[in-house]
Amino acid sequence: MALVARVRALLLPGSRLRGATLGRAANGGGAGARRALSHRVLVEADPAAGVAVVKFRNPPVNSLSLEMLTELGICLEKLENDKTVRGIVLTADRPGIFSAGLDLTEMCGRNPAHYAEFWKAVQELWLRLYQSNMALGAAINGTCPAGGCLLSLTCDYRILADNPKYTIGLNETQLGIFAPFWFKDTMVNTIGHRATERALQLGLLFTPAEALQVGLVDQVVPEDQVQSTALSVMSQWLAIPDHARQLTKTMMRKATVDQLLKHREADIQNFVSFISRDSIQKVLQVYLQKLRKKNH
Numbered sequence: 008m009a010l011v012a013r014v015r016a017l018l019l020p021g022s023r024l025r026g027a028t029l030g031r032a033a034n035g036g037g038a039g040a041r042r043a044l045s046h047r048v049l050v051e052a053d054p055a056a057g058v059a060v061v062k063f064r065n066p067p068v069n070s071l072s073l074e075m076l077t078e079l080g081i082c083l084e085k086l087e088n089d090k091t092v093r094g095i096v097l098t099a100d101r102p103g104i105f106s107a108g109l110d111l112t113e114m115c116g117r118n119p120a121h122y123a124e125f126w127k128a129v130q131e132l133w134l135r136l137y138q139s140n141m142a143l144g145a146a147i148n149g150t151c152p153a154g155g156c157l158l159s160l161t162c163d164y165r166i167l168a169d170n171p172k173y174t175i176g177l178n179e180t181q182l183g184i185f186a187p188f189w190f191k192d193t194m195v196n197t198i199g200h201r202a203t204e205r206a207l208q209l210g211l212l213f214t215p216a217e218a219l220q221v222g223l224v225d226q227v228v229p230e231d232q233v234q235s236t237a238l239s240v241m242s243q244w245l246a247i248p249d250h251a252r253q254l255t256k257t258m259m260r261k262a263t264v265d266q267l268l269k270h271r272e273a274d275i276q277n278f279v280s281f282i283s284r285d286s287i288q289k290v291l292q293v294y295l296q297k298l299r300k301k302n303h
């Protein structure tokens with residue numbers, strides 16, 4: 008289902024998004040600050056600074072479910088059409104977990120049509136973020152595996168909280184699955200080929216010190232300074248004339264984007280056939296059960 012159709016489905020009677028204030032509401036914050044809210048995404052915009060902070064709030068772990076992907080997509084589209092916004096900082100509404108990555112329940116025990124719809128939504132969000140004309144920063148205030156790491160890698164810079172519990176990386180192989188080529192390319196563009204090959208084969212989750220050393224993040228700062236640092240770095244990015252920064256960003260990312268655009272359908276088919284395998288379903292079920300058992 009395309010974004011528009013998924014949005015309609017979310018707005019059907021009974022949907023939890025129905026009645027949510029996706030538009031902006033005037034309220035407190037700094038002078039002129041505005042807040043907008045959907046169920047899973049909170050936007051705090053500061054038009055004077057030209058920056059919006061987009062906060063994930065999809066408890067318990069900010070996983071990227073189909074609904075979360077859709078709401079984030081809507082929210083980003085609105086911001087892209089808002090002339091007062093030139094930069095976005097992505098962060099978690101509550102510290103602890105930036106995002107646990109793709110929602111595993113979307114990839115387990117469903118039918119091929121669902122897998123295809125889910126994967127298309129993952130592609131759409133990546134394309135929207137990676138091609139965004141806005142300056143994007145990630146204020147990583149929690150642990151950041153797999154799809155969470157991918158989100159942060161679409162940004163122009165990453166600030167990570169200095170907490171050894173907060174690890175970051177594409178750990179797919181540890182689950183018995185693998186990072187598709189465009190996840191890999193996004194990481195290669197950030198840390199280079201050799202470091203990516205090692206990180207992906209071993210499914211490494213880096214501590215803040217390791218992430219800084221390998222170049223996966225640009226700065227590691229005390230936990231209570233992640234957002235303020237991300238905002239102050241944003242002002243450097245916004246000091247550059249938009250057209251010059253945007254042309255440069257497009258030039259740097261075009262080849263990677265074109266690869267996915269060219270192979271989009273095949274990538275969906277590959278995902279569906281891989282994830283539908285009995286052996287892969289078994290591996291994912293075992294992983295999910297392990298996660299759930301911890302709590303019961």
Ligand SMILES: CCCC/C=C/CC(=O)SCCNC(=O)CCNC(=O)[C@H](O)C(C)(C)COP(=O)(O)OP(=O)(O)OC[C@H]1O[C@@H](n2cnc3c(N)ncnc32)[C@H](O)[C@@H]1OP(=O)(O)O
Pocket residue numbers: 067068070104106107108109110111112150152153154155178179182184185186187278281295298299300301302
């Ligand atoms: C070709 C294939 C390509 C596919 C690519 C996939 C990329 C991905 O993103 S796959 C997802 C990878 N993510 C992970 O490996 C992270 C898994 N989660 C964790 O390690 C921990 O949950 C985390 C460290 C994030 C947080 O730990 P805790 O604070 O201790 O929380 P819990 O582990 O107790 O989790 C609470 C609750 O959430 C459920 N959960 C966790 N992660 C996910 C997820 N990614 N998707 C769906 N659900 C998730 C977990 O099972 C718990 O559920 P309940 O016990 O039922 O409450």
